[in-house]
Amino acid sequence: MSQTPRDRWAIPPKIGYVNAAQNAHFVAAPLLAAAAIGIAGVMAADGDKFRWPGPAMLLMTVCAVLFVSCIQSSFNAATHLFNPADLDAWYGTSEKPPDTVLMQIQQRDFQIWKSSSRRAVRLYNWGVVTLGSGTAVALSPPGNASSAHAVCRWAACAFVLVATLRVAAATATEARRRQHGRRNAS
Amino acid sequence: MSYGVDWDDDFEDRARTYCPLCQGAYMPEWSGQEAHFGHTGNCDARILPTRTLLRLYDSATAVREEVARRRSEGSTGPS
Ligand SMILES: [Zn+2]
Numbered sequence: 001m002s003q004t005p006r007d008r009w010a011i012p013p014k015i016g017y018v019n020a021a022q023n024a025h026f027v028a029a030p031l032l033a034a035a036a037i038g039i040a041g042v043m044a045a046d047g048d049k050f051r052w053p054g055p056a057m058l059l060m061t062v063c064a065v066l067f068v069s070c071i072q073s074s075f076n077a078a079t080h081l082f083n084p085a086d087l088d089a090w091y092g093t094s095e096k097p098p099d100t101v102l103m104q105i106q107q108r109d110f111q112i113w114k115s116s117s118r119r120a121v122r123l124y125n126w127g128v129v130t131l132g133s134g135t136a137v138a139l140s141p142p143g144n145a146s147s148a149h150a151v152c153r154w155a156a157c158a159f160v161l162v163a164t165l166r167v168a169a170a171t172a173t174e175a176r177r178r179q180h181g182r183r184n185a186s
Numbered sequence: 187m188s189y190g191v192d193w194d195d196d197f198e199d200r201a202r203t204y205c206p207l208c209q210g211a212y213m214p215e216w217s218g219q220e221a222h223f224g225h226t227g228n229c230d231a232r233i234l235p236t237r238t239l240l241r242l243y244d245s246a247t248a249v250r251e252e253v254a255r256r257r258s259e260g261s262t263g264p265s
Pocket of ligand 1: 206207208209210223224225229230231
């Protein structure tokens, strides 16, 4: 069992990461989840105006679940992250446990924060991918669309699809890189 | 870890639970790692099982006595 450091505090690899993650996971993710549920609702009400309403609803539902899971995971992560200033603020004038102990706890909790945050980022990215795919499917024109309308819809569909594939490729590469790194480390 | 939001922790309780001989913090079970105390390499209390130390950590004297008792009985090695 590796020894938890007891002579220093853990520091995030990027200092701005904590704020960035909170904005993405607690501001953007709920909005995107709500958008996905909204689109699924439109599909349910007006399915005949779309080419593939069923697959689009499926993707939007998966998307909403991924974003909500991302919010939960990020919440769990945030509860484990603290720095010495937080401890000073909370303990105030009352007697604090020894710093060596607090450092060990902060280091361990930091690992939990990191692992839970990574999970939240992965869920967010796959949420974006399913949102993009669902939007692309929803944009594909119905069979009765005029050719001008169809061209615009297919173009929009292709545009979203390309952007989505890029996110999917980046997310998959990151996951592979991480798995590879873990194998090498063990 | 649960898939919902996680609320099952008591920081203050955890921060007050440590080995009285080396100040090794109590680490609850997480990610395949069993619950343990983060002893230093030369801490005498390393030979005590986690559960025993969880019972005695309040008193350095009690921990030393338990270590001595186990040594005299010839039972060593952490479990
Ligand atoms: Zn110890």
